[in-house]
Amino acid sequence: MYPEIQYDQENELAYIALSDRQIEKSIESEDELFVYDVDKDGELVGIEILSVERLRENFKRFFHKEMEPSFSPALIPAYIIPQLYNKSRIAS
Structure with a gap:
């Protein structure tokens, strides 16, 4: 069932798989x-997060709230929603 979240705590990396469609290309954010x-139609298949720590910091700045000390991978989608608002289709 999607989304599927993989979290590598040691390296602070995460991946959110949104479907099982074949990946045509990967596009790094600015x-x-x-x-x-x-995929080949430009539909978003998954999102790799290159620094969960930096994502948490961005989230704190966006909402001006203190984050809880423990981190749950289940919260990752909530962290990226402000960043991905209205981006279900990525320009290729």
Whole structure:
């Protein structure tokens, strides 16, 4: 069932798989925080997060709230929603 979240705590990396469609290409975000995997039609297949720590910091700045000390991978989608708002289709 999608989304599927994989979290590598040691390296602070995460991947959110949104479907099982074949990845045609990967596009790195301008801020070098995300890699968007898209299929041949430009539909988003998955999102790699290159630094979960930096994502948490961005989230704190966006909401001006203190984050809880423990981190759950289940919260990753909530962290990226502000960054991905209206980006279900990635320009290729």
